[in-house]
Amino acid sequence: MLRSKLILESIKGAYLPVYDSSNAESVMKKSTRHRQTPKGPPRQKPAPENPIVLTGEQEVQKWHHEKLMEMVTERTNELRLLNEEFRTIFQGLPLGIVYLDREFNIIRANRFFCDLISVSEEEILGKPCYDTVGEHAADTTKKDLEKICTFCKKSICFTDKKPAIIERPLGVRFIRVTTIPELNESGDIVRFLEIVEDITNRKQAEAEVIRMGHLAAIGELAAGVAHEINNPVNGIINYAQILANKSTAGSKEHEISGRIIKESDRIVHIVDNLLSFAKGSSEERRMVCIDDILHESLSLTGAMMRKDGIKLTVNIPPGLPRVIAHPQQIEQVFLNVLSNARYALSQRYPAAHNDKVIEITAGEIKADNASFVQIIFHDRGTGIPPKVLDRIMNPFFSTKPPSAGTGLGLSISHGIISSHHGRIKIESSEGAFTNVVVELPSADGANSEVCGFDNEEMQNGKT
Structure with missing residues (x-):
């Protein structure tokens, strides 16, 4: 009865017990309890050989097959969704993402990286990174490994097997490259993931901060120089004005005094302008x-x-x-x-x-x-x-x-x-x-x- 019980619990709609020779009498009694046998001689029907057992096994197999297909479909949809999410992230991130093998050949690159170096992915796939975006990529006198960048951090990754970071120029831009080694179960490097960030604006801002610092220093210097220059220049202007006041209008002395005052005013104006530019203004x-x-x-x-x-x-x-x-x-x-x-x-x-x-x-x-x-x-x-x-x-x-x-x-x-x-x-x-x-x-x-x-x-x- 254990087998018939299992099938009854597993298959909805299977209400007949499976024939069990060890308990045939009890099964027959339970089966005839719920229906009246018509009077007259019983009709003889050839009994098929184990029909219920075969039907039950087929139903079990069908049920298992359907469940298996449901699981496969569910997992397939999950994988498709994950793949779409990965593709969206991979292509949509405002960062360059590049996969390279142990020989530094480019396996895959996202759109941001390709736009950064102005090439298509097809143009660089399978090619060494140093032959496409390296510092010696355009040098025809160097061959193969001679083109490996002097600042390359992948060799360091081979040694300590940890991520390495470098900031370097790329054409007219500045980039920050994070190289991450991917290890297998044995701890050997199988490939590299490189994350490339465009830091041009940051570098520009840093340079502007340095420049403003220089201007601030110049401003302090200019303030001292302006004081030292303006004092004697003001004296020159005052003395020239005294000469102009004592001279006759239209005379040579009056004309020269006027020129001295004018040129001295220009000196004061230039110094003030330099001071204003160096100090900055709010x-x-x-x-x-x-x-x-x-x-x-x-x-x-x-x-x-x-x-x-x-x-x-x-x-x-x-x-x-x-x-x-x-x-x-x-x-x-x-x-x-x-x-x-x-x-x-x-x-x-x-x-x-x-x-x-x-x-x-x-x-x-x-x-x-x-x-x-x-x-x-x-x-x-x-x-x-x-x-x-x-x-x-x-x-x-x-x-x-x-x-x-x-x-x-x-x-x-x-x-x-x-x-x-x-x-x-x-x-x-x-x-x-x-x-x-x-x-x-x-x-x-x-x-x-x-x-x-x-x-x-x-x-x-x-x-």
């Missing part, structure tokens, strides 16, 4: 004239321009609309552009030359149904190669040697102008010229007549 944006900001910028760079034999040609029409801006930030942009132009001219013309000129023009333009004040800085220096022109404003990218530039000037300038809802564009022809075009939206309702500029005063670097 002032809010306000309505200003672009020509005033340009005047301040040229007063700081005029001496260097004259020293290098660079001529300045300034053509700013009167009556330009004013703009709403942070004057010191716009001045920082102008100083950077002038510094780049000065470097390019000095590289092309180490000595005096007729084309060693920076031309500055300004005007009002209409674009996108709005009014802009446009300032153009034109130099005839070395120009910019076409292949790098589209990257010239990327952080840490520079055509100068490391000792001459950080590659942050134009990037910061672009950020400043963009924050003012303006535009900065660069046009260049290698070996011929460079135009830096700065456009700032004019202030609505501004009284343009208050803006005026003495072009003659700025000619040839005079400040």
Whole structure:
């Protein structure tokens, strides 16, 4: 009866007991208790051989098969869901994820990493990482293992079998690479997982913090220098004023005294401007004239321009609309552009030359149904190669040697102008010229007549 009981409990709808020869009599009694046997001779029917036993086994097998298929379907759906979740995470993370085998061949790479190095996954699959994104990848003189990066941390992973981290440049960007070895049950490395983070913005912010620290130090120095310079200059102004008061108007003495006072005032103004720029300012944006900001910028760079034999040609029409801006930030942009132009001219013309000129023009333009004040800085220096022109404003990218530039000037300038809802564009022809075009939206309702500029005063670097 144990077997019939098991089948009854396992199969719904199986109500007949399985024939058990050891207890046949009791089974027959229980079976006939619930139905009346008709009168007359019993009908003879051939009994099939163990029909109930076979039917029960088939039902058990069917039940087990159905349950097994349910489990397989459930597990398959779970695996499909997990695979979709993994694919979404793998492709959607704002991090580069790369799998490599023991020989550093790329097994798999996600979309972020491929976009970072500007290739498709198909182009790099199966290739060594040092032959695709390594520091010697483009060096045709090196072969195979000679191209392994000097800063590679995978060799360290082979030794201590722990994750290793490195920060390094990748083209014009900075990346942070975390290399994680994957071990088998024996503790041997079977492959590597590399997580690549784009830290360009962080590096740029760190560089800006360092720069601000330098400016703070310069500000303290400038404050002391300004005090030491302004005291004697004020004395010169006072003595010149005494001479002017004692001289006859129109006389040579009166004219010279006036020139002394004017030039001394320029010294005071330059020192104050340097002090203001170095210290920084917390002032809010306000309505200003672009020509005033340009005047301040040229007063700081005029001496260097004259020293290098660079001529300045300034053509700013009167009556330009004013703009709403942070004057010191716009001045920082102008100083950077002038510094780049000065470097390019000095590289092309180490000595005096007729084309060693920076031309500055300004005007009002209409674009996108709005009014802009446009300032153009034109130099005839070395120009910019076409292949790098589209990257010239990327952080840490520079055509100068490391000792001459950080590659942050134009990037910061672009950020400043963009924050003012303006535009900065660069046009260049290698070996011929460079135009830096700065456009700032004019202030609505501004009284343009208050803006005026003495072009003659700025000619040839005079400040």
